[in-house]
Amino acid sequence: MTMSRIFAALTAASMAGGLAGPLASQSYGQLSEETRGYVAVRGATVALENVRVVDGTGGPILDGQTVLLRDGRIAAVGPSSSVSVPAGAERHDLSGHTVIPGMVGMHDHLFYTAVGGRRVQLGYSAPRLYLGSGVTTIRTTGSITPFADIHLKDAIDRGDSPGPRIHLTAPYITGSSGAPHQARMTSPEQARRFVEYWAGEGATWVKAYTSIRSAELGAAIEEAHRLGLRVTGHLCSVSFQEAVELGIDNLEHGMLTASDFVAEKEPDRCPGNIMQRAGGSDPTGAVAMETIEAMVEAGVGLTATLAVYEAFFPDRDVVDERTLELMTPDLREAYLDERxxxxxxxxxxxxxxxxxxxxxAFVDAGGLLAAGVDPTGNGGALPGFGNQRNFELLMEAGLSTAQAVQVVSANGAKILGVHEDVGTIEAGKVADLVVLAGNLESDPYTIRAVRWVFKDGVGYDSPELIEATRGLVGIR
Incomplete structure (x- = not known):
């Protein structure tokens, strides 16, 4: 192992364990001319006055608040009558607006797949759509072109490109049956070598996929934890409960991929038609409760990817005009035919x-639920827009507004180990905020009405970021 890889691994270990120092803020002066073109609010001190705040903690929604931003951090938040706004601050009266934390996307690929076998790296569209939709932090959760992800992260960190903070996940690891972009693990030793290599390249997460065996998954988890990385999984050959026993940190998608619900499942074999067989099971029955209890007791988070699954089901309102406008014409036609x-x-x-x-049920049992769009499948879930749709679907599931905001922001930050800096609206935290035009509590669709997105206290113009991708989704 080279010295550079040892240093990278130690750095990853520090971050994964929550021992890293405070995030450095990226000021307006550090941005490239292109990135500055999307900025609407750039003052060093900014007051967002008379807003409704949903702070991401799950606590009460508060009206008549002022959020004061200074040098990339939240300096104060409280009733407008009591927050002292310094002279020279850039002041914005935002009566009628709601402010929430920047969303933390926990299954937010930088590639996109769609009907007809289309697969493309969205190095231009995805970061603009994520940021423009209010997503200020993402975890890639599997990569098909990992070095493209690394280079994009570097460009965003330098300020050369607009986009969210990126937490890198290594390429997928799977078993004997896998796609060309997935690494097929045939021994525990190979799994350990894979994790060691990608730790040296800057990955902080490993993503296990459907046909991986228990021995290889266990070895990957053990090596990842030794180096300070974490492991998540879209599993099938290994059940959720088996993965919890192996020490996995996070699980993806929910019951539609949980082979725990298939009574005749064989060890290290993925049952066929898992989405239909698991999905037809009782979501609050004995198997579900055993699975949830095991996850909650071990502190294993679950990533909801409702937006991508919804597009595969009939009788769902998934023809979002905003999505259709951004697609290439041929992709739009193919998607509508598929629907x-x-x-x-x-x-x-x-x-x-x-x-x-x-x-x-997972939330009610005390589970740590986060969310991500997973912009794959038939193409109906776009980066950013799918994150917003997840919020709406969580509300449909019965969560309150405060709970749903907590899921799409603070809970993801907790799983990533960055909750001390991002995920909630609290004094001292990084100024990652979303300004929504309307009352989110009375109308969940307000999540789509993004006016500004603050990342490090710099306010980006949401419509400008999104407009820059018109007609390009499916190309770049």
């Missing part, structure tokens, strides 16, 4: 409702 076929022959829509019920 027509799904409406006629799609899976049982009650299975999607079961997923909603499972995630609500």
């Amino acid at each position: 027509g076929r799904i409406q006629e022959v799609g899976p049982d829509p009650s299975n999607f409702q079961n997923e909603l019920r499972f995630e609500k």
Whole structure:
């Protein structure tokens, strides 16, 4: 192991353990001319006055608040009558607006797949869509072109490109059956070598995929933890409860991928038609409760990816005009044709409702639920827009506004180990905020009405970022 890799691994270990120092803020002066073109609010001290605040803690929603930003951090938050705004501050009266923390996307790839086998790296569109939609931090959760992800992260960190903070996940590891972009693990030793290599390249997470065996997954988890990395999984050959026993840190998607629900599952083998078989199970029955209890007791978080699953089910309102406008014309036509076929022959829509019920049960049991868009599948879930849709679907599942905001912001920050800096609106934290035009509590669709997105206290113009991607989703 080279010295550079040892240093990278030690750095990753420090970050994963929550021992890293405070995040450095990226000021307006550090941004490139291109990135500055998207900035709407750039003052060193900014007061967002008379707003409704949903702070991400799960606590009460507060009206008539002022959020004071100074040098990239939240200097104060409280009633407008009591927050002292210094002379020379850039003041904005935002009556009628809601402010929430910047969203933390926990399954937010930088590539995109769509109907017809389309797969493309969205190095231009994705970072603009994420940031423009209010997502200020993402975890890639699997990569098909990992060095492209690394280079994009570097460009954003330098200020050369607009986009969210990126937590890098290594390429997928799987078992004997895997796609060309996935690393097939055939021995525990190979799994350990894989983790060691990607730790040296800057990855802080490893993503295990459906056909991985217990021995290789266990070895990857053990090596990752030795080097300070964490492991998540979209599993099938290994059940959720088995993965918890192996020490996994996070699980993806929910009951629609949990082979725990298939009674005749064989060790290290993925049962067929898992989405339909698991989805048709009781989301609050004995197996569900055993699985949830095991995860909660071990502190294993769950990532909801409701937006990507919804697009595969009939009788769902998934033809978002904003999404269609950003797609290339041929992609738009193919997606609409696919939705027509799904409406006629799609899976049982009650299975999607079961997923909603499972995630609500997980939250009710004290589970740490986060969310991510997973912009794959048939193309209906776009970066950023899918994150917003997740919020709406969490509300449909029965979460309160405060709970749903907590899921899409603070809970992801907790899983990433960066909650001391981001995820909630509290004095001293990094000024990552989303300004929404409307009352989010009375209208969940207000999550789409993003006016400004603050990252490090710099306010980006959401419509400008999104408009820059028009007609490019599916190309770049």
